[in-house]
Amino acid sequence: MHLTREFRRVTALAVACLTGLMLSPVIPLAAQENTESPSAIRLSGSATLTGDVYDFSSTPSGAEQARRPVNLWRLIFNPVITIGDLVTLPFSIMVSSRETNTVTASVPSPSFIQFLQNPANNIGMLSFTPRIGWAQASLGSHVPQYSELSTGDEQIFGAGLELKPGSFRFAVNGGTSQRAIEPDSLNSVRGAYARHMYSAKIGYGKEDASFADLNIVRAKDDVSSLGTRPAGIDPQEGLVVTANYRIGLSDNTSVTGEIGGSAFTRDLGADIASVSSPVPESVYKHRISTATDYAGTLMFNYSEKAWGFKAGSKYIGAGYFSLAFPYMQPDRLDFLLAPYAKLFENTLSMNGSIGYRTNNLSETKASTSSQLIGSFTAIAMVSENISFNTRYANYGIRNRMQVDTLKIDMVTNSFSLSPSFNIPTTALINTIPLSWSLDAYNEVNTMTQREMTNNTQSYMGMYMASFIEIPLSSTLTVSYMTNDVPDAELELLSASAGLSYRLLENAVRPSLNVTWSQNSMASFTPDEQFLVRVGAEWSITPSLTFTLAATSNSYRYGTSRPDVSFRETFLETSLSMSF
Numbered sequence: 001m002h003l004t005r006e007f008r009r010v011t012a013l014a015v016a017c018l019t020g021l022m023l024s025p026v027i028p029l030a031a032q033e034n035t036e037s038p039s040a041i042r043l044s045g046s047a048t049l050t051g052d053v054y055d056f057s058s059t060p061s062g063a064e065q066a067r068r069p070v071n072l073w074r075l076i077f078n079p080v081i082t083i084g085d086l087v088t089l090p091f092s093i094m095v096s097s098r099e100t101n102t103v104t105a106s107v108p109s110p111s112f113i114q115f116l117q118n119p120a121n122n123i124g125m126l127s128f129t130p131r132i133g134w135a136q137a138s139l140g141s142h143v144p145q146y147s148e149l150s151t152g153d154e155q156i157f158g159a160g161l162e163l164k165p166g167s168f169r170f171a172v173n174g175g176t177s178q179r180a181i182e183p184d185s186l187n188s189v190r191g192a193y194a195r196h197m198y199s200a201k202i203g204y205g206k207e208d209a210s211f212a213d214l215n216i217v218r219a220k221d222d223v224s225s226l227g228t229r230p231a232g233i234d235p236q237e238g239l240v241v242t243a244n245y246r247i248g249l250s251d252n253t254s255v256t257g258e259i260g261g262s263a264f265t266r267d268l269g270a271d272i273a274s275v276s277s278p279v280p281e282s283v284y285k286h287r288i289s290t291a292t293d294y295a296g297t298l299m300f301n302y303s304e305k306a307w308g309f310k311a312g313s314k315y316i317g318a319g320y321f322s323l324a325f326p327y328m329q330p331d332r333l334d335f336l337l338a339p340y341a342k343l344f345e346n347t348l349s350m351n352g353s354i355g356y357r358t359n360n361l362s363e364t365k366a367s368t369s370s371q372l373i374g375s376f377t378a379i380a381m382v383s384e385n386i387s388f389n390t391r392y393a394n395y396g397i398r399n400r401m402q403v404d405t406l407k408i409d410m411v412t413n414s415f416s417l418s419p420s421f422n423i424p425t426t427a428l429i430n431t432i433p434l435s436w437s438l439d440a441y442n443e444v445n446t447m448t449q450r451e452m453t454n455n456t457q458s459y460m461g462m463y464m465a466s467f468i469e470i471p472l473s474s475t476l477t478v479s480y481m482t483n484d485v486p487d488a489e490l491e492l493l494s495a496s497a498g499l500s501y502r503l504l505e506n507a508v509r510p511s512l513n514v515t516w517s518q519n520s521m522a523s524f525t526p527d528e529q530f531l532v533r534v535g536a537e538w539s540i541t542p543s544l545t546f547t548l549a550a551t552s553n554s555y556r557y558g559t560s561r562p563d564v565s566f567r568e569t570f571l572e573t574s575l576s577m578s579f
Contacts, residue, residue, distance in 0.1 A: 043579065045079040045090075050574040058566035068570065073097040088131040092140075134164045144173040144324075146201050147244040149260040149295050150215035151324030156197050169203040169213060177323075180225035191230035193221035197324065205246070212245040215260075219323035223268060234267035238323040239284050242295075252308070257298040264321040265290040293317030293330075309339035318362035332359040352376040372396040385422040391415070413440045431464040455484045471502035491526075492519045510536040525558035535572075543578045 051073045056066035074096050081089040128139040138144075138160035145152035151173075158175015176196055183191030197219040205211025221235035242260030249255065263279050263286070270289035277286035286292075299312030318331035340351035353375050360368035375393040382388065395412040416437035423430040441454040460479040467473065475498040483490040494517035502509050513533045520526035535549030549572045556565040 040084060042082040043079060044082065045077075046576065046578045047078070048074075048076045048574060048576040050074045050076075050572070052573075053571040055569045056566065057568075059564065063561075063564045064566040067568070071097070086133050089128070090130075091128050134166075136162045138162075138173070142173075144171070144199050146171065146199065146215045146217075147213065147242055147258055148297060149244070149258050149320075149325075150201075150240055150242045150322060151197075151199050151217045154197065154324045154326065167204055167206060169201065169205070169211070171201040172199070174198040177219065178221075180222065182226055183228055183230040190233065191226065191228070192233065193223065193230075193235050194225035195219060195221050195236075195323070199324070207246070208248075210246055210248045212243065215242045215244065216240070217322060217324050221268065234269065234289075236323070237265040237268055237284075238321060239263045239279065240322045240324070252303045254301045255299070256301065257296070257312075259294070259296040260320070261292065261294045262320045262322060263290060263292045264319065264323075291319030291321070293319030293321075295320040295330075299336075306343070307339070307341040309337065311337045318364060329359075331362055331365075332357055333361060347381040349379045350377070369397055385424070387420050389416075389418040389420075410441070410443045412442075414438070426468070428468055429466045431462075431466075433462050433464075435460045452486070453484070457482050457484075471506065472499070474499050488522050490519065490521045493517065507539045508536060509538075510534075520558065521560065524560040527556065527558050527560070529553065529555045545576045547574045547576075548572070 051071070052068070053071050054066070054068040055070075056064075056068075058064040074094065077091070077093045077095075079091050083089075128137075129142070130137050141155055141157050142160060143152065143155045144160060154177050156173065156175035156177045158173065160173035160175075161171065163170040174197070176194060178192055178195035180194035181189065181192045183189060197217070199215070199217040201213055201215045203211055203213030217240040218238070220237040223235045240260060240262045242258055244258035245256065247255045261278070263277070263284050265285075265287050267289040268287070270287040273286045273288045273290065275286070277284075277290070278292060279286065295314075295316045297312065297314045299310055301310045302308050313336070314332075314334040316328065316330045316332050320328075320330050322328060334355060334357045336353060336355040338351070338353035340349075342349050353373075355371075355373040357371040357373065358368065359365075359370075373393075373395050375391070377391045378389070380388045391414075393412075393414040395414075397410045414437070416435065418433065418435040420431070420433045423432070435458070437456075437458045439456040443452045458479070458481045460477070462478075463476045465474050475496075477494075477496045479492075479494050481490075481492040494515060496513060496515035498511065498513040500509060500511040511534070515529075515531040515533075517529045517531075518526040531551065531553045533549060533551045535547065537545060537547045539545050551570040551572075553568045553570070554565070555567075
């Protein structure tokens with residue numbers, strides 16, 4: 001198979017890194033010789049090199065497309081340098097032989113900085129987080145996590161510093177959360193503005209006792225980062241200021257909460273607004289596309305050894321938006337009650353929750369919906385060899401649409417029961433886990449009484465046997481699922497068997513797994529799939545492991561696609577080392 005220049009470069013880098021580790025570099029040797037010295041330098045961590053080779057064919061040719069790249073190599077390197085008892089320098093690097101980007105927009109010819117910034121590109125993650133006593137820095141890709149309403153969901157490529165001297169808490173972070181990507185209609189690239197994000201936190205107290213923090217997050221798109229404005233994409237800007245806290249009332253009682261305000265501009269090209277704004281113009285320019293609002297959370301927590309609960313609420317205003325939490329749903333009010341209990345010397349554990357949510361508090365939308373969400377889970381240990389796990393969840397939603405014919409009630413009920421039996425004998429240990437689940441969806445138009453249902457049932461049974469005298473174990477699994485939709489019923493049936501063995505004092509562990517499955521929909525004849533996987537894991541040393549696995553998958557369609565089939569072969573290798 002032809003090896004590309006990129007592949008050879010990455011392979012050489014990976015081999016060099018692993019070879020250097022296996023040859024015991026000077027730093028860890030120096031550390032071993034000075035383990036008693038407080039200034040000793042120690043190197044620890046892990047390194048993993050993986051390689052995938054893939055082959056695909058279909059009948060007729062071109063009827064199906066390959067689902068993986070022909071080859072893909074990755075190096076995951078996580079070294080940690082420790083100096084004495086005070087300084088810790090952890091790194092995290094992931095190198096890939098080809099672009100496997102699925103999250104952010106692709107760049108046909110990325111610059112070196114764009115190459116580093118993309119969390120799914122050839123250097124998918126490059127971070128350096130040194131710690132010196134109560135000070136920790138972050139360089140490269142990292143996710144600042146401050147609080148529920150400020151920042152904690154958006155990865156940035158930049159730098160950060162966190163200080164915790166005594167009871168004081170300080171943090172600053174800054175970097176790029178979105179690369180600049182020029183639009184290219186010929187290659188279906190929408191484009192994106194460079195987005196820079198900066199945040200800061202100052203507080204006092206301890207997380208497990210009482211504390212109070214002030215958080216500030218500022219994010220803004222750089223309009224000058226692109227030569228051509230992307231169609232349908234406006235540059236945005238956002239500012240969030242929040243205060244979160246925890247008040248420890250006693251050893252088992254606490255109150256947590258947060259209150260915040262935001263200013264969010266949907267289009268930086270919009271005109272400056274003439275109305276007054278609660279945010280000074282010197283800090284944030286208020287435009288006609290800018291919305292300001294506030295949000296708040298409050299939670300009461302009580303815990304005993306055998307029982308406890310938490311209860312609280314959350315309000316998110318219609319105009320509240322944090323670019324550090326881009327998927328936060330605004331314009332809603334939530335209430336939550338979640339108790340738990342452990343009974344009969346912890347042989348019975350129960351926890352549950354019930355919540356209520358309503359949206360469109362601003363009454364600016366065409367409809368308002370309310371949701372009732374509840375769940376309950378119980379785990380019972382009947383004996384040392386018998387246990388039961390059951391779970392129930394309810395999700396109900398009702399919208400109050402002004403148009404009568406669109407008034408809808410929806411209820412989803414989910415129930416599962418999972419018993420497990422352990423049957424030891426003199427020759428082997430038998431374990432039998434079973435499960436049954438039901439997901440029932442019902443939708444009713446409250447005016448026309450038109451009803452739609454969608455019910456899914458799943459059954460699964462597994463038998464696992466581990467021999468006592470010989471290092472052999474086996475599994476047998478059978479599963480069946482049916483999805484009952486009017487005029488389109490779906491059925492899935494599968495069975496699999498597996499064997500694993502241990503050789504050379506457990507150093508080599510070969511395995512075999514065979515799976516057969518079929519699925520059918522409506523009146524079509526079933527599709528069939530046959531999959532075989534053979535693998536082995538070899539512990540060369542306690543810290544060095546090599547794995548090899550080959551998978552063959554054959555799939556043939558039924559009458560939904562007559563005479564169409566495909567076959568794929570997948571070879572996986574990995575070499576992992578801890579040091």
